[in-house]
Amino acid sequence: MAQVYFEDxxxxxxxxxxxxxxxxxQLVLWAAGSGDFYQIHYDKDFAQNTGLxxxxxxxxxxxxxxxxxxxDWIGEKGQLRRFGCSxxxxxxxxxxxxxRGVVTKAYADGGNHFVELDVWTExxxxxxxxxxxxxxxxxxxx
Amino acid sequence: MAxxxxxxxxxxxxxxxxxxxxxxxxxxxxxxxxxRGIGSDDPVHYDVDxxxxxxxxSIVAPLGYLGTPVFLPGKNDxxxxxxxxxxxxxxxxxxxxxLDGGTETEYFDVICxxxxxxxxxxxxxxxxxxxxxxxxxxxxxxxxxxxKATGKVVAKQKLTSIHM
Amino acid sequence: MADQTYFEDVKEGQELPPIKIxxxxxQLVKFAAGSGDFNPLHFDxxxxxxxxxxxxxxxVHGRFKYAQAGRLVFALAxxxxxxxxxGVNYRGMDLLNKEVTAGGVIxxxxxxxxxxxxxxxxxxQDADGKKxxxxxxTVALPSKNS
Amino acid sequence: xxQAxxxxxxxxxxxxxxxxxPQAVLEVEKxxxxxxxxxxxxxxxxxxxxxxxxxxxxxxxVAPPGFLGTPIFNPASGSxxxxxxxxxxxxxxxxxxxxxxxxxxEYFPEADVICxxxxxxxxxxxxxxxxxxGSLGPMLITRxxxxxxNQHGKVVAKMYGTLIxx
Numbered sequence: 001m002a003q004v005y006f007e008d009x010x011x012x013x014x015x016x017x018x019x020x021x022x023x024x025x026q027l028v029l030w031a032a033g034s035g036d037f038y039q040i041h042y043d044k045d046f047a048q049n050t051g052l053x054x055x056x057x058x059x060x061x062x063x064x065x066x067x068x069x070x071x072d073w074i075g076e077k078g079q080l081r082r083f084g085c086s087x088x089x090x091x092x093x094x095x096x097x098x099x100r101g102v103v104t105k106a107y108a109d110g111g112n113h114f115v116e117l118d119v120w121t122e123x124x125x126x127x128x129x130x131x132x133x134x135x136x137x138x139x140x141x142x
Numbered sequence: 143m144a145x146x147x148x149x150x151x152x153x154x155x156x157x158x159x160x161x162x163x164x165x166x167x168x169x170x171x172x173x174x175x176x177x178r179g180i181g182s183d184d185p186v187h188y189d190v191d192x193x194x195x196x197x198x199x200s201i202v203a204p205l206g207y208l209g210t211p212v213f214l215p216g217k218n219d220x221x222x223x224x225x226x227x228x229x230x231x232x233x234x235x236x237x238x239x240x241l242d243g244g245t246e247t248e249y250f251d252v253i254c255x256x257x258x259x260x261x262x263x264x265x266x267x268x269x270x271x272x273x274x275x276x277x278x279x280x281x282x283x284x285x286x287x288x289x290k291a292t293g294k295v296v297a298k299q300k301l302t303s304i305h306m
Numbered sequence: 307m308a309d310q311t312y313f314e315d316v317k318e319g320q321e322l323p324p325i326k327i328x329x330x331x332x333q334l335v336k337f338a339a340g341s342g343d344f345n346p347l348h349f350d351x352x353x354x355x356x357x358x359x360x361x362x363x364x365x366v367h368g369r370f371k372y373a374q375a376g377r378l379v380f381a382l383a384x385x386x387x388x389x390x391x392x393g394v395n396y397r398g399m400d401l402l403n404k405e406v407t408a409g410g411v412i413x414x415x416x417x418x419x420x421x422x423x424x425x426x427x428x429x430x431q432d433a434d435g436k437k438x439x440x441x442x443x444t445v446a447l448p449s450k451n452s
Numbered sequence: 453x454x455q456a457x458x459x460x461x462x463x464x465x466x467x468x469x470x471x472x473x474p475q476a477v478l479e480v481e482k483x484x485x486x487x488x489x490x491x492x493x494x495x496x497x498x499x500x501x502x503x504x505x506x507x508x509x510x511x512x513x514v515a516p517p518g519f520l521g522t523p524i525f526n527p528a529s530g531s532x533x534x535x536x537x538x539x540x541x542x543x544x545x546x547x548x549x550x551x552x553x554x555x556x557x558e559y560f561p562e563a564d565v566i567c568x569x570x571x572x573x574x575x576x577x578x579x580x581x582x583x584x585x586g587s588l589g590p591m592l593i594t595r596x597x598x599x600x601x602n603q604h605g606k607v608v609a610k611m612y613g614t615l616i617x618x
Contacts, residue, residue, distance in 0.1 A: 020493065023346075024346055024349070024350040024352075024353075025221065025344055025346050025350070026491065026493075028335050028338055028339075028344055028346075028349055029344055029487075029490060029491035030491040030492070031335055031339060032175070032335075032338065032339030032344075032487055032491060033484070033487040033488035033489075033490065033491030033492070033519075034488065034491070034519075035522055035523070037332055037335060037336060037339075039331065039332055042331060042335050042349055042350075043331040043332065044351065046331070059552055059554075059555075060518065060555065061491075061492070063518055063555055063557075064488075064492045064516070064517065064518040064519075065492065065493075067492070067516065067517025067518045067557075068492055068493065068494055068516075068517065070517065071494070071496065071516070071517055072496070076508060079559075079561045080517055080559055080561075081558065081559055081561070082556060082557065082558040082559065083517065083556070083557055084554060084555050084556025084557055084612065085554055085555070085556075086553055086554030086614070087551070087552055087553060087554050130554075132554070132556070133556075167481075167482055167483050169479075169481040169482065169483045169484075170479055170481070170524070171479050171481050171483060171484050171522045172340075172481070172483045172484075174524070174525045174526075175336070175339050175340040175525075176340035176341065176373075177340070178336050178339075178340060178525060178527075179333075179336040179337035179338070179339060179340030179341060179370075179373075180337065180340070180370065180373040180374065180376075180377060181327045181329075181333060181374075181377075182377055183527040183528070184377075184380075185526075185528055186385060188525065188526045188527065188528070189526055189528070196385040197385065197386075198385075204373060204376060204377070204380070205373065205376030205377070205379060205380050205389055205392060206369065206372050206373040206376045207340070207341070207373075210342055210483045211342070212482075212486070212500075213486045213487070213490055213500060214497070214500050214501060215490065215494075215495050215500060220344075221343075221344050221345055221346075222342065222343055222344070222345065223342035223343070223344070224342075241396070242368045242396050243395060243396060244393060244394055244395035244396055244441070245368070245369065245372050245393060245394060246391065246392070246393025246394075246441075247391065247392060247393065248390065248391045249388065249389055249390060249391065252388065300393070302395075339487075
């Protein structure tokens with residue numbers, strides 16, 4: 001993907017979306033990667049005993065998806081300064097999770113070119129399950 | 143077709159043909175994770191200071207664990223993690239069924255966290271047997287693990303798959 | 307870890323203290339994480355291959371059982387002994403949440419190349435006592451005389 | 453932080469604000485950087501391939517976003533929990549249910565970028581309490597901040613966590 005520059009973007013722009021769909025295997029891979037072995041993410045009976053309908057996607061995995069969304073967008077010359085989200089809704093395995101971001105602010109400060117964004121994950125019906133914000137720096141053409 | 147299957151000279155010619163090498167890493171976190179995975183609470187797998195006090199270089203890899211293959215997206219199997227690499231034996235096996243037949247590990251040194259191993263595998267054995275439901279082909283591949291720093295062989299592992 | 311076992315301490319026919327474990331899903335997921343084998347056969351009860359095998363419950367990784375046999379052999383070797391070789395065959399499946407017992411018996415003692423070697427039959431057995439993972443092992447033990 | 457008459461925030465809790473908890477040591481290794489990146493679905497070789505990462509100017513394989521190292525697990529000491537876990541804080545809250553409200557990660561790339569081979573020390577403190585009334589009833593929101601310092605003494609990341617009790 002071509003490097004994005006500060007001059008290329010303006011407030012209101014949406015960055016390229018990232019679509020995810022977690023298999024049960026991916027949830028177990030995430031347990032391995034994150035060290036979070038809480039059973040509600042891979043043991044259906046356990047999840048149902050806690051009152052859930054079934055397995056749910058780790059909130060931190062959706063957060064990490066937003067990290068990927070930003071990492072892939074800013075390219076080799078961009079830097080991720082801050083990102084995160086609130087956990088407002090649950091996602092299930094084998095259902096699309098769309099990761100999105102919109103530029104809310106762009107400014108230069110101390111030689112760095114900052115871009116602030118609203119980022120979130122949404123379900124197929126458009127409900128935002130993990131709304132958050134991010135700050136990145138982009139290279140400048142000047 | 144499977145009923146008429148016989149081991150051919152062409153197949154036997156694959157014995158000893160080494161695959162391209164792949165790097166396996168043994169790290170403190172990977173050793174601890176494996177030890178947790180098998181339910182061991184032996185401190186020699188978790189506590190670096192303790193392991194050193196017992197004469198080991200670092201925490202000891204539990205038996206059966208020979209490191210984690212370097213994972214590169216697109217180059218490793220997404221489920222099993224093993225490398226899909228060039229070289230090595232190519233067998234055209236007509237059987238559909240596949241079972242994991244067995245694992246045997248031979249050790250020439252203790253494997254500890256911090257070790258970086260270079261693994262290469264080759265076809266070690268082919269056996270055709272008559273089973274209750276027809277012919278069964280036993281394929282044994284042997285992986286040889288060398289310490290990358292010293293070149294010394296530290297372990298050999300044979301994996302047998304049963305095709306039927 | 308128990309005290310070090312020496313070559314002089316063991317005799318032919320001696321059984322090793324068994325290791326018992328009842329792997330639940332969390333245990334098998336941790337094993338997937340440790341071993342790198344993320345086959346859903348071991349954690350997803352809806353995985354199609356499971357149904358094709360006529361099973362409704364996840365099966366234990368063969369390598370998990372191999373590792374239990376490994377724990378048994380490692381416990382015999384102690385920190386001063388060295389495991390030379392251990393292997394098993396996978397003859398039967400074990401199911402999630404059922405007890406797996408690793409056991410072993412000493413079949414021979416011998417001295418070779420300056421080493422004090424102990425040969426063993428090893429296995430894991432399922433809750434019904436069926437040896438689903440039989441095998442053999444060789445361990446070098448330290449001697450009290452050296 | 454208004455003091456409602458039925459506030460659950462006690463003097464003990466106020467005294468706990470800003471007090472750093474015990475330190476957790478985290479290891480950043482090639483194997484766990486790769487495992488984390490693989491589990492997210494990253495494709496960028498800087499998270500997998502040491503040579504590619506070095507060619508891009510990094511010291512080693514880069515820790516993917518959200519990965520701040522693996523706590524050292526030891527069954528004997530019961531350690532190995534993620535930093536930021538509460539532990540004995542010396543106060544109790546009259547709510548039984550807990551939710552993870554969200555997590556923000558802040559990086560300081562000018563100081564250093566977290567790479568495989570790093571050993572990170574993490575310390576968590578409570579930065580504040582808030583109370584609110586939501587659809588779940590009255591709730592206590594605890595804001596926590598974890599600071600991650602690498603082996604060169606550089607603060608490389610901070611994590612801001614929100615815990616909701618109700």
